[in-house]
Amino acid sequence: MFLDKLKAQGWLDLFANTQRGCAILDLAEFYVNYEVTDGVVTSMVNEKQLRFNAKELGKILGIPSEGFGVYVARTKQCL
Numbered sequence: 001m002f003l004d005k006l007k008a009q010g011w012l013d014l015f016a017n018t019q020r021g022c023a024i025l026d027l028a029e030f031y032v033n034y035e036v037t038d039g040v041v042t043s044m045v046n047e048k049q050l051r052f053n054a055k056e057l058g059k060i061l062g063i064p065s066e067g068f069g070v071y072v073a074r075t076k077q078c079l
Contacts, residue, residue, distance in 0.1 A: 010064040039069075 006012040014020075026045050034043035041057075043050045058065030 009067075014061055014063050 003012060003016075006015055029045050030043045030050070033045070034041055036042075040051060040053050052060070054065045054068040058068070
């Protein structure tokens with residue numbers, strides 16, 4: 001059922017594509033330095049400033065970002 005939900009949202013490839021890969025040390029550096037303000041994520045990795053919102057991240061990852069606000073809302077009433 002979980003995979004069906006990811007597929008319906010257009011996110012299945014993000015979780016199923018093993019060719020994407022990630023650098024564990026860079027990811028750790030990202031999480032150590034990240035901040036979220038008004039829906040914008042900023043961080044520093046390898047002395048490079050990163051800045052993006054949900055819509056931009058969706059474009060980068062090739063996934064839909066529509067409805068993302070529901071997942072991060074303080075109240076989950078609509079879920």
